[in-house]
Amino acid sequence: MKRTYGWISGLLLSAFLVTSAPAQxxxxxxxxxxxxxxxxxxxxxxxxxxxxxxxxxxxxxxxxxxxxxxxxxxxxxxxxxxxxxxxxxxxxxxxxxxxxxxxxxxxxxxxxxxxxxxxxxxxxxxxxxxxxxxxxxxxxxxxxxxxxxxxxxxxxxxxxxxxxxxxxxxxxxxxxxRPACEMMAFTFDNDLQGFNVGTNQVGITLSWVDGKMRAESTGGFKWLFNGGEDGSVPNLAAMVRRGYLVVMDVTVVSAPPAGWGNMIMSINSPAGWGQSDYTAEIASGSNTFTRTIALDYRGVALPDDDNPDYCLLNLGINSGGPMTIDIDNIRIYRLPVEGDVNCDGCVDDADLLSVLFDFGSTAITASDVNNDGVVDDADLLIVLFNFGRGC
Ligand SMILES: [Ca+2]
Ligand SMILES: [Ca+2]
Ligand SMILES: [Ca+2]
Known part of the structure; x- marks a missing residue:
């Protein structure tokens, strides 16, 4: 397929100089x-x-x-x-x-x-x-x-x-x-998927409620450990190595009286536990609500191959008093690969076809790879130039 479109490389060489970016x-x-x-x-x-x-x-x-x-x-x-x-x-x-x-x-x-x-x-x-x-x-x-x-x-x-x-x-x-950039890791459809609170964590319990993981804390800082008897999620290492955000849906079931609650994460690697320096806020005031949060883990040491002995993801929750939250759909958000229109991590025929299908469109679409408001030769060339990347 790449060869088929080789003729087009004679067009608009200057387009290679256009800065590309995540679309939209x-x-x-x-x-x-x-x-x-x-x-x-x-x-x-x-x-x-x-x-x-x-x-x-x-x-x-x-x-x-x-x-x-x-x-x-x-x-x-x-x-x-x-x-x-x-x-x-x-x-x-x-x-x-x-x-x-x-x-x-x-x-x-x-x-x-x-x-x-x-x-x-x-x-x-x-x-x-x-x-x-x-x-x-x-x-x-x-x-x-x-x-x-x-x-x-x-x-x-x-x-x-x-x-x-x-x-x-x-x-x-x-x-x-872009939901297309999500890689699903934990859906809690059947169980806690290996999460536990460990023997030295007091004042917190984990349970499986309505297809979600419920954490009831008496307040202060607590780790929710991944691992346990169920081991880690298949392909978690491969996912975290290709992503940069841990994303999840958090429902504040019972808000902490002190009005604040937040979360950090850590991942294991040969270098030990790598803890993120970004803190996501999860509770505010007396409100109970559901929303999606993200934890940026760039800078954290990661597993150095896709199939390590184990790869675990821990969540650290903190609150100024008793707090109950439900956590669901923990997913990893993919790092952008230039020219990857459908955000599956690989620039291939599907991305090329997407640009060709949308060619000429001025709608808001991921096919507008260079984000200039129109799908045209410049977008096509970016995909061709990056063809095969990430695959
Ligand atoms: Ca800017
Ligand atoms: Ca793709
Ligand atoms: Ca464009």
Whole structure:
């Protein structure tokens, strides 16, 4: 199949110079389009176009603040955002923290305008922001929010930043979360799939309830160990080696009275247990709700081949008091491979056919590999150039 399309390599050689990226990017932060009141307040808050933490295009958006909370408001251009959210209300965004920054906690609230202007809808709970050096991807789950009439005059997404100390972050590549990129690991359809609390963990129990794993904690930090008599999930090592996010659906059944609960993860490797530095927030206030969270595990040592003796995934939950949560559908989100339209990890005939089938389309589609709003020769060439990668 590759040879069949060899003739096309004579076309548009310049297309090879086009920066490719995960498709379906909503905001690339090439302009300062989330400004809020931060530019003019004179109290230490700054929002600026930056070249740190760039994961798409030429710029990111930097925010420096002395700690505390403030809303940053989107630009209100309906057609730049609303059509994407009509496809999916789960978003990913890259967040980079520069060196020498460390804060005890940081998170972000998200709101959209509702059916009438200044009718704000804020998502329940907040999203953990990275607290230490590095680039981490966060998952923003807006499934609980209604969308306005498609013809509303303006539409915006707003980020409310909060930190327990002076913080500095860089945002880029706000994009659609793609279910196609998921590799399912634990569905808890029949049992706890090897999870247990271990002999030295007190104040927490695990049970299997309605096809989910229920964790009841008395509060504080507890590990949920994977492994036990049932061993590990087949192919888990192969999955984690090809992914970068652990994603799961978490239902807060009983909220901690202190109002907060969060989660980290660890994976075993020849180097021992590798623990993520990203903390996902799972409970907020007195609310009970279900949403999808992601734990970015980049930087964690991984198994060095696809078939190690064993590969285990542990979850560490923390709460400021008694908390009961249900966990379901733990999956691994695939690292992007350039030109992999259907996100199965391999650039092959299926991706090529997808681009050809959508050729000429200006719809929001993964076939628009270079994310320029049209499926054309440039996308075809990116797939051909990367043909065979990841396979
Ligand atoms: Ca950018
Ligand atoms: Ca593919
Ligand atoms: Ca394109």
């Amino acid at each position: 990017i909503i905001y690339s932060f090439e302009t300062e389009d989330l400004h809020g009141f931060a530019n003019s307040a004179g109290d230490g808050w700054q929002v600026f176009r930056a070249q740190t933490g760039v994961t798409h295009g030429d710029y990111s958006m930097g925010v420096q603040w002395p700690g505390g909370f403030r809303w940053l408001f989107g630009n209100g251009v309906r057609d730049e955002l609303l059509p994407y959210l009509q496809i999916s209300k789960k978003l990913l965004m890259d967040v980079t923290v520069p060196a020498d920054i460390s804060v005890p906690w940081a998170n972000m609230a998200v709101s959209l305008n509702g059916p009438s202007p200044y009718d704000w809808n804020q998502a329940v709970g907040s999203v953990g922001l990275p607290r230490q050096q590095g680039t981490r991807t966060i998952l923003i789950d807006l499934e609980s929010l209604p969308l306005p009439d498609p013809n509303i005059e303006w539409f915006q997404i707003n980020f409310g930043l909060n930190a327990g100390g002076a913080h500095e972050v860089y945002f880029d590549s706000l994009r659609l979360y």
